[in-house]
Amino acid sequence: MTQFCLSFQNFRSHQRKAHTSEAAINNSLADVTRMTWKMMGLQGITGQDFKTTYLSLAGYEKLLAWFDKMDVNIKTVLNYTKNFMQFMKYVNIDMDLLLVSNDQGEFNRLSCLQIHISNSRSGLDSGVFELHKRQMNSKPMPPAPAEVKRVLTVAKDDFDRAMDELRKKDDSGPILTKTRVAFINRYITAYLCLGQGIRVGAAENMHGSEFQAAYNGERTLSDLGNPHIVVHVANHKTKVSQDCRIALNSYWTDIFYLYFRYVRIIIFRLKNATHPYFFTQSDGRHFKKVSDGIEKLQKQYKVAKITSSTARCAWETWVESRPEAQRKLVADYLCHSAEVARSHYKHGFAKTSIDALAAL
DNA sequence: GTTCATCTGTGCCCCTCTCC
DNA sequence: GGAGAGGGGCACAGATGAAC
Known part of the structure; x- marks a missing residue:
């Protein structure tokens, strides 16, 4: 019997060496842990230690049945399986376990199990694709841009009042209550x-220094001659887009500057904060509950809840009616290719089907 | 067109903290 | 002291681009 608690630790360092982010590593390890414990439990294994022999075909099939019984989304089952496969591959090459030389039989057994799970995974993939097609066909049209921005409209007077208070401040002293700081953080990130x-x-990942660099640089003029700044967010990237850019007109440039000078800097001084991020909580910590903040802002102003994902869908759908050049510009600005926009964000097939019938 | 690999976002529960 | 806002963290779901 080969214990693999060592592998479990080494799996983390293995992923770190591959420059996988801590968030992704944590997510992957959490999935593997849950799967392993559940698999053991379903097989009646109550031991506190892990052994590679606990990983079995019967255990995996019981786990799939359990997911089915609990009505877990097929996408989630697929994600769990992917992470688990990655872990199994690692176990078989783990230099500390040395299964290939120390326990050839166990090495072969795990290799066979990997093949079987890989086959199951193909079935899950097909299921996810079918689900995706069904969702794309039945999903209603996303809200119109005005609806997406509703909370910004109804809260604007309060927000402008808060920023006016900042304009009248000098650089010293405590300035804002916890609630006030939270409101400002929520409004600005909701705008983005x-x-x-x-x-x-x-x-969340925009750095203070990135704003400073943009603010101290030259202004870029729009076609109408209005000055803008463009903040490059390097710490948030997808495979193709090397970075993310946030364009700000003169109104928002002023707002960001006020925030940076009278909120962030004073909080940093009072709380001895050192993190690099632009958005800061009243306690000095990194503000990173943006989606929660948007929801709470919408609840506070009694407007419909619209998430950032829905907002992206709404903007992509809205731009569908614009010329091709504008669609590409928007796709680029939102950090993905125009092809991704077409395959992932297009909605309203139900409506277009009815329109087509009417035209026949 | 489909599959694979990976990273990111959302929802919810529960605990802590602030303000009245 | 209590109500409710704020925040941490887990589990699940979705997004995204590359490879096949």
């Missing part, structure tokens, strides 16, 4: 996510 379709990760 709902008003511009920026992903919450981009708002």
Whole structure:
């Protein structure tokens, strides 16, 4: 029997060496842990230690049945399986376990199990694709841009009042209550996510220094001659897009500057904060509950809940009626290719089907 | 067109903290 | 002291681009 608690630890360092983010590692390890414990439990194994022999075909099939019984979404089952396969591959090459030389039989057994799970995974993939097609066909049209931005409209007077207070401040002293700071953080990040379709990760990962660099640089003029700044967010990237950009007109440039000078800097001084991020909580910590914040803002102002994902869908769908050049511009700004926009965000097939019938 | 690999976002529960 | 806002963390779901 080969214990693999060692492998479990080494799996983390293995992923770190591959430059996988801590969030992704944690997510992957959590999935593997849950799967393993559940698999053991379903097989009646109550031991506190892990052994590779606990990983079995019967256990995996019982686990699939359990997921089915609990009505877990097939996408989730697929994600669990993917993470688990990655872990199994690692176990078989783990230099500390040395299964291939120390326990050839166990090495072969796990290799066979990997093949079987890989086959099951193909079935899950097909199921997810079918589900995706059904969702794309039945999903209703996303809200119109005005609806997406509703909370920004109804809360604007309160927000402008808060910023006016900041304009009258000098650089010293405590300035804002916890609630006030939370409101400002929520409104500004809601503007980025709902008003511009920026992903919450981009708002969360924007650095103070990135804003400073943009603010101190030259202004870029729009076609109408209005000055803008463009903040490059390097710490949020997808495979193709090397970075994310946040464009701000003169109104928002002023707002961001006020925030940076009278909220972030004073909080940093009072709380001895050191993190690099732009958005800061009243306690000095990194503000990273953007989607929660948007929901709470919408609840506070009694408007419909619209998430950042829905907002992206709404903007992508809205831009469908615009010229091709504009669609590409928007796709690029939202950090994905135009092809991705077509395959992942297009909605309203139900409506277009009815329109087509009417035209026949 | 479909599958694979990976990373990111959302919802919810529960605990802590602030303000009245 | 209590109500409710704020925040941490887990589980699940979705997004995204590359490879096949």
